[in-house]
Structure formats: structure tokens, C-alpha cells
Amino acid sequence: MAEILSFKTPEFLWLSPLAILVAWVSSRWRRPAMRFSDVSGFAGRAGRRAWLTKWGSAILRGLACLALILGCAGPRKPDLKTRLPAEGISIVMAMDVSGSMSTQDVSWTPESAPISRLEAAKRAFKLFVGGGEAPDGTNFDPRGGDSVGLVTFAAVPETACPPTLNHSVLFKIVEKLEPKGGVDAGTNVGEALGEAIIRLDRAKGERKVIILLSDGEHNVHLVDKPDAKLPGIDRTAKPRESAQLAANLKMRIYTIDTGGEPLPGTDPKAVEQREAGRKSLQDVATMTGGKSFSATSGSELLTAYREISALEKVKVESYQYRRYYEFYPWCAGAALVLILLTHALDRTLWRVVT
Numbered sequence: 001m002a003e004i005l006s007f008k009t010p011e012f013l014w015l016s017p018l019a020i021l022v023a024w025v026s027s028r029w030r031r032p033a034m035r036f037s038d039v040s041g042f043a044g045r046a047g048r049r050a051w052l053t054k055w056g057s058a059i060l061r062g063l064a065c066l067a068l069i070l071g072c073a074g075p076r077k078p079d080l081k082t083r084l085p086a087e088g089i090s091i092v093m094a095m096d097v098s099g100s101m102s103t104q105d106v107s108w109t110p111e112s113a114p115i116s117r118l119e120a121a122k123r124a125f126k127l128f129v130g131g132g133e134a135p136d137g138t139n140f141d142p143r144g145g146d147s148v149g150l151v152t153f154a155a156v157p158e159t160a161c162p163p164t165l166n167h168s169v170l171f172k173i174v175e176k177l178e179p180k181g182g183v184d185a186g187t188n189v190g191e192a193l194g195e196a197i198i199r200l201d202r203a204k205g206e207r208k209v210i211i212l213l214s215d216g217e218h219n220v221h222l223v224d225k226p227d228a229k230l231p232g233i234d235r236t237a238k239p240r241e242s243a244q245l246a247a248n249l250k251m252r253i254y255t256i257d258t259g260g261e262p263l264p265g266t267d268p269k270a271v272e273q274r275e276a277g278r279k280s281l282q283d284v285a286t287m288t289g290g291k292s293f294s295a296t297s298g299s300e301l302l303t304a305y306r307e308i309s310a311l312e313k314v315k316v317e318s319y320q321y322r323r324y325y326e327f328y329p330w331c332a333g334a335a336l337v338l339i340l341l342t343h344a345l346d347r348t349l350w351r352v353v354t
Helices: 012-015 017-027 048-073 117-130 167-177 189-200 240-250 266-288 298-313 328-346
Strands: 073-084 090-096 104-106 145-154 157-164 207-213 250-256 292-294 321-326
Touching: 012 048, 017 048, 017 167, 017 328, 048 073, 048 328, 073 328, 090 117, 090 157, 090 189, 104 117, 117 167, 117 298, 145 167, 145 189, 157 167, 157 189, 157 266, 189 207, 189 240, 189 266, 207 266, 250 298, 266 292, 292 298
Parallel strands: 090 145, 090 207, 207 250, 250 292
Antiparallel strands: 073 321, 145 157
């Protein structure tokens, strides 16, 4: 599409007839003159120079006035090659990377072999942020205008990537995620939410969202150590306490439970813990005005992200803010040059004799 000249404040163009008035009034002005005691020698010499003396100055003043009016109207052309995205939502993904996320019980598609819970979470997250075609043929719109960050957690949370618009860097980090075990075994949902809140609190924008994905219950209780980075967060924070702080800060939390149902014959205590973990995630979402999902397959995981995407989408026209080439300085410069030129000519070549 060809670049089209437009005006930032076109209402000033209604003043254009003023340039004609300025030119007419200028033609009636008495100009600087040289005084002679006898001008009879100039008789009959009025011609082209006399016409230029009268109307040249008037035309130049009229053009200067027109240039000023155009400058006030703000002429500009859009730079269609450099487009600036509109500001979207700030999102932090809190992803469980505890050892249980390595369990290979998720069918990404009905025909494919099961993959690990973490691998399924990574694939779905990349579709949610980057867009593309899902296995069922549906499409995700890319969230190019959203600032997205990533917090990973097992026993201890870690900011893998602060909120950024550079999603390609975020995807490289996601690809390298691996389940943790050993000394980092455990699921610290409460502090993971606290870390996500800290990152979102520093992010720009009014809409702030946390997506928490976990397959277990909060089972880590660390030594009490208040976090000075954000009042209200400490290292013993439980999920509901962190959710209350998020609600106070008007942050919405969506939770995705990938733990599934306990297998037949599971120890009653483990079943109780599983139900407690699921109930905790539901409460966290409810307290902040979000929604809780249960996903044990690729299709359910994508359905959860698809619903979150529909709920958390700001109405912005893609790239509605463009960079413009502004021409008002040129108009102002032209007006100044015309005025100076007029004054110079009036006092030299266009000087009259009286």
C-alpha cells in the first residue's frame, strides 16, 4: 500500500483562506522607499519590476502564512516498514518442574505415544504465546503484544525469564526446561506464586495475569524468611496467602492441574494429598477472579489455554500505533525562509522610489 500524506490536526486547514487575505493586505501596504527630490526621470518606467514589487512581496507573505498553517495541521506520512505493537497484557507463567512432571502419562494426540507432563506443558505454552496450529487443527493467535515471563518451581522457585516481548528468547528457555529432583524435590506452590507476583508487580500495564501449572500439592515448608522485595511475601507462604496478595494487587490467577485422578489402590493418604492439592489450586483461582482447569491430556491442556486466551485478550488493533515521518518542521522552516526573503527583497531589489 502506498504511503499517503495525512494531517495530525487537519482542522487547521480551515485557516488556508487566511493566506489569500494576508497576500491581499500585503499588496496594500506602503513598502520601504528611497526618497528623491525629483522622480520625473522614472516616469514611464513602471513595468514588470513594478508588478513584482507590488505582488511579489504579497505572494511571498501569503505563501509564508500558508506554510505556517500547514505546519500547524501536522503533515506526516506513516512508516509502513516499522510498525510498533500496542501494549497488551503482562503474563507470568508459573510452571511446575518437580520430579513428578517427568511422568509420561500425557497423550498429546489420541494416536501418539504418551509424553511427559512437562513436555506437554511446554508445547501447550508455546502455542498459547507464539500462536500456531494445534494438533486438532484449531489455531492459536500469537500474543505478540503481551509481555510474558516464566517462573519455574520445585522446592524453590526461580525466575527463568522476566516478562518480555522477546518471545523467541522465552521459547529457547522453555525448550531447555528439565524436571528437578534430589535436594530440589518438592512442590512449593506458595512461594512460586509469590515470585510470580514480584515479577508482575514490576511489569508495565494494567492487566496482569498469572498462569499456574502444577501436578501436585504445596508440600514444602521452608524456614520463615520474609522477602523484602515485596511486602507480604515470605518463604513459608502458602498458596492461599499468596493468592490473597495477588487479589489485593488486582492480579488474576488461572490454575491448571495436571495431576489427574489417583490410581486404584493408591494409599489413602496420597489420595487425600491429591485432593488437597486440587482444592488448593481451585481456591487460588477463585480468590483472584480466575478459573481452575484440570488437564490430563494434550487436548484438555490446549482447551484450558484456549479458554484463558479468550478470557484474557485486550481489544487492540494489531500495530495500530505507527511511526510517522513528520513534516511540520519543514513547513515552519519554509515559512521562516519566505519571511526573511520577503524582507530582504523589500529592502533591496523591490525597493520603491518616492
